[in-house]
Amino acid sequence: xxxxxxxxxxxxxxxxxxxxxxxxxxxxxxxxxxxxxxxxxxxxxxxxxxxxxxxxxxxxxxxxxxxxxxxxxxxxxxxxxxxxxxxxxxxxxxxxxxxxxxxxxxxxxxxxxxxxxxxxxxxxxxxxxxxxxxxxxxxxxxxxxxxxxx
Numbered sequence: 001x002x003x004x005x006x007x008x009x010x011x012x013x014x015x016x017x018x019x020x021x022x023x024x025x026x027x028x029x030x031x032x033x034x035x036x037x038x039x040x041x042x043x044x045x046x047x048x049x050x051x052x053x054x055x056x057x058x059x060x061x062x063x064x065x066x067x068x069x070x071x072x073x074x075x076x077x078x079x080x081x082x083x084x085x086x087x088x089x090x091x092x093x094x095x096x097x098x099x100x101x102x103x104x105x106x107x108x109x110x111x112x113x114x115x116x117x118x119x120x121x122x123x124x125x126x127x128x129x130x131x132x133x134x135x136x137x138x139x140x141x142x143x144x145x146x147x148x149x150x
Contacts, residue, residue: 003146008098009107016106024109024124029055029067038074040067048073061128065104072099105135107142 005013019035021027033040039052042063046056048070055063055070073096105125110116113124116139121132 003107003111003142005107008102012099012102012106013108016108022109024126027064027104027125029064032067032071036071036074038071046070059128061122061126061131064126065100065128065131068100068103069096071103072096075099101131101135101138104131105139107139110135110139 016022019032021032029040032038033053037051041052041054042057043054044056045054046066046069047054051074053067053070053074055066057063058066073092076092076095076099104127105121109125110121113120116136118129118132118136121127121136122129125132127135
């Protein structure tokens with residue numbers, strides 16, 4: 001069954017194709033950061049300043065998820081969040097979170113797995129349980145909608 005990708009899914013798919021990344025084991029912070037000309041530092045907090053991403057020292061899964069979130073800000077947002085109206089800040093955080101789910105667990109890779117489970121998503125994409133559960137629910141809703149509307 002063919003599913004229609006959202007604009008976000010199309011952009012992430014195109015981004016990974018330019019990096020020749022098409023399998024979950026290729027999703028690696030250093031390689032992606034190099035391609036995007038990002039500098040990665042580790043500290044006790046996470047943030048992005050220009051092309052520098054600071055990741056909080058944590059588990060590899062949490063670091064990967066935070067990296068996805070910060071790349072979402074890097075590719076999609078401008079300005080100083082400290083000076084933003086709170087509703088605009090909330091919008092940017094929501095957008096970066098949505099980006100992270102699709103960036104860390106791309107739809108085009110999920111499609112390659114027959115009936116993926118939460119534990120498979122955790123293992124293949126190096127994400128935490130709750131992140132995998134949320135992403136799988138997004139994907140399953142998308143597949144359900146595709147069956148209804150096709």
